[in-house]
Amino acid sequence: MLRTADLSVEKINKLLQEADEFSKGKVLKAKSEIYVSNLFFEDSTRTKTSFDVAERKLGLNVVPFDISASSVNKGESLYDTVKTMKSLGIDLCVIRHKKEKFYDEFKGIDISIINGGDGTGNHPSQNILDLMTIQQEFGKFKGLKVGIVGDVKHSRVANSNAEVLRKLGAKVYFSGPEQWFDEGTIINGTYLSIDDLVKEVDVLMLLRIQYERHESDEQLKLSPEKYHRKFGLTVDREKAMKKEAIIMHPAPINRGVEIADELVECKRSRIFKQMENGVFARMAILKTALEAKGFEFE
Ligand code: CP
CATH class of the missing domain: 3.40.50.1370 (Aspartate/ornithine carbamoyltransferase)
Incomplete structure (x- = not known):
């Protein structure tokens, strides 16, 4: 495959x-x-x-x-x-x-x-395990709102998931630093600010910042703390999520950067279930x- x-x-x-x-x-x-x-x-x-x-x-x-x-x-x-x-x-x-x-x-x-x-x-086996995790939770893909947040441009997980989720009838939203969204990165997706996206989606899929794949001109001049405040899932943003919404992350996780440390194993996190x-x-x-x-x- x-x-x-x-x-x-x-x-x-x-x-x-x-x-x-x-x-x-x-x-x-x-x-x-x-x-x-x-x-x-x-x-x-x-x-x-x-x-x-x-x-x-x-x-x-x-x-x-x-x-x-x-x-x-x-x-x-x-x-x-x-x-x-x-x-x-x-x-x-x-x-x-x-x-x-x-x-x-x-x-x-x-x-x-x-x-x-x-x-x-692409990362097809990650894609299948992510779909499996979503299906266990919601029993369907059609009509689900899935938000993919972070380093979308460098993420094979984002590529695989966005394309296949749309094929299965889900609506895909994106968020994260705009310099990581080239023309062509988002095909038929909707870009929202992280504060708007967390309120909208059923599945919040966070991505690791893939520093190892960055060209020098793509590097953010942000500390991990500033990235977390501006683009990450903070404790306050988690409170704004829909009651039944879940959090996913392919891992490895940068705790305190794309997601607050205390949310990695919170009730709505399915991160270890994915594994x-x-x-x-x-x-x-x-x-x-x-x-x-x-x-x-x-
Ligand atoms: N999610 C994932 O691919 O993790 P590893 O890089 O550890 O295999």
């Missing part, structure tokens, strides 16, 4: 249904030996670990791959690394890489690829990708 936006609504719903069944205790194991490897060229805690857990729950053979001790450091290309994995008998790779659409170069290699995040492009759902969403994604290659589960 490379981009959820390329999937039909029917296929997205099937993934959500499978993920829901796994979350309720459904057990499935691979019927044959399947070898998988997680190649993370960018740092990760949640995505890499939850894929690892999901793979083991499905009875897959997980082959460790540590970039820092690999021949990538001798200059081996991404293409040659993946081609090597195929030659060694790996059936599926989960890959995170800073290059957008890194997967385009593997078209000639007969190996399943799951996109674990491509630069500022829990990540394992089940990734089980559904792995199973679907492997079944497409003819592998079976029982």
Whole structure:
């Protein structure tokens, strides 16, 4: 799976249904030996670990791959690394890489690829777990108002979620520093000030400031405290949210910057629920990708 936006609504719903069944205790194991490897060229805690857990729950053979001790450091290309994995008998790779659409170069290699995040492009497995979390809460997407707030321009999570949520009938709002909203960043979305947005939305999705992706001219001349006051979810703004509205964040979180420290685990926060759902969403994604290659589960 490379981009959820390329999937039909029917296929997205099937993934959500499978993920829901796994979350309720459904057990499935691979019927044959399947070898998988997680190649993370960018740092990760949640995505890499939850894929690892999901793979083991499905009875897959997980082959460790540590970039820092690999021949990538001798200059081996991404293409040659993946081609090597195929030659060694790996059936599926989960890959995170800073290059957008890194997967385009593997078209000639007969190996399943799951996109674990491509630069500022997309983060499909995060998208499925976010959809799962929203569906558990509201049972629908149509008519829901979802606010995506913060560093939208550099966020693959924002890209994936905005596109797919609209496809499923939700209305998407944005907020955050205006210099992070280039032409083209917001397609068919509505920009609101954070004070207006918090009152409007059913789902408030906060984003981490991705300092590591900023060009020097995009850097805000704001301290973390000032960012929090101007654009973050403060304790007062949380009080203005709708009664049933929920807070989401893909994490890692900059506590006290995009969200007040004491709100990270507040009653309406679903941030750790998202992480829990990540394992089940990734089980559904792995199973679907492997079944497409003819592998079976029982
Ligand atoms: N949400 C997310 O992708 O977290 P990690 O970078 O820790 O995988």
